Amino acid sequence: DADVTQTPRNRITKTGKRIMLECSQTKGHDRMYWYRQDPGLGLRLIYYSFDVKDINKGEISDGYSVSRQAQAKFSLSLESAIPNQTALYFCATSDRTSGGANEQFFGPGTRLTVL
Amino acid sequence: SQKIEQNSEALNIQEGKTATLTCNYTNYSPAYLQWYRQDPGRGPVFLLLIRENEKEKRKERLKVTFDTTLKQSLFHITASQPADSATYLCALDVKAAGNKLTFGGGTRVLVKP
Numbered sequence: 001d002a003d004v005t006q007t008p009r010n011r012i013t014k015t016g017k018r019i020m021l022e023c024s025q026t027k028g029h030d031r032m033y034w035y036r037q038d039p040g041l042g043l044r045l046i047y048y049s050f051d052v053k054d055i056n057k058g059e060i061s062d063g064y065s066v067s068r069q070a071q072a073k074f075s076l077s078l079e080s081a082i083p084n085q086t087a088l089y090f091c092a093t094s095d096r097t098s099g100g101a102n103e104q105f106f107g108p109g110t111r112l113t114v115l
Numbered sequence: 116s117q118k119i120e121q122n123s124e125a126l127n128i129q130e131g132k133t134a135t136l137t138c139n140y141t142n143y144s145p146a147y148l149q150w151y152r153q154d155p156g157r158g159p160v161f162l163l164l165i166r167e168n169e170k171e172k173r174k175e176r177l178k179v180t181f182d183t184t185l186k187q188s189l190f191h192i193t194a195s196q197p198a199d200s201a202t203y204l205c206a207l208d209v210k211a212a213g214n215k216l217t218f219g220g221g222t223r224v225l226v227k228p
Contacts, residue, residue, distance in 0.1 A: 040220055042121075043159070043206075045217070048215055058215070092158075101208065102208065102216070103149065108158055
């Protein structure tokens with residue numbers, strides 16, 4: 001079974017709808033991240049959480065919110081989806097290592113289309 | 116503003132040759148630099164990490180260099196194979212930014228048999 005899973009894998013929705021993307025991990029990692037990827041722009045950090053009680057905004061948090069329900073679960077919500085939120089969304093995890101080096105493990109991604 | 120640049124043009128290379136990718140950055144003082152591989156429709160996969168006090172790191176056919184004076188990392192794939200065809204992303208881990216990664220846009224590599 002995959003260590004980092006995302007649901008749904010694909011979603012088409014309409015402008016104004018509320019959408020939740022879910023991420024679960026079995027790696028036992030404290031740190032979890034949400035990124036979006038757009039062609040030519042690479043991965044941009046939306047939110048990150050270094051433990052269950054720690055939630056931080058990333059580079060592009062406007063229009064998004066998150067919930068860290070447990071160490072293993074980190075959800076991303078779009079309260080009112082808009083077309084420019086059409087993108088590929090990735091969840092990632094990393095361990096809390098000494099010295100701060102943090103190789104990240106990515107999920108398979110959710111392709112979201114907002115019409 | 117802070118910037119990470121990778122060549123956005125695809126790199127076409129003949130099988131057996133060495134592919135060299137660049138990652139340039141400005142206005143960062145990274146503690147670590149990482150390289151990831153991403154196949155179409157899949158999440159990135161970690162390849163190598165190099166620390167600010169390291170000049171070079173190797174793993175099998177992969178070699179990474181890190182020049183903090185030039186603010187550049189080079190990523191080499193030696194004896195390239197068609198299976199190496201993918202997009203390669205560099206990512207900086209900046210101490211002052213709470214040890215989270217900032218990614219470049221990636222360079223696509225196509226190895227032709």
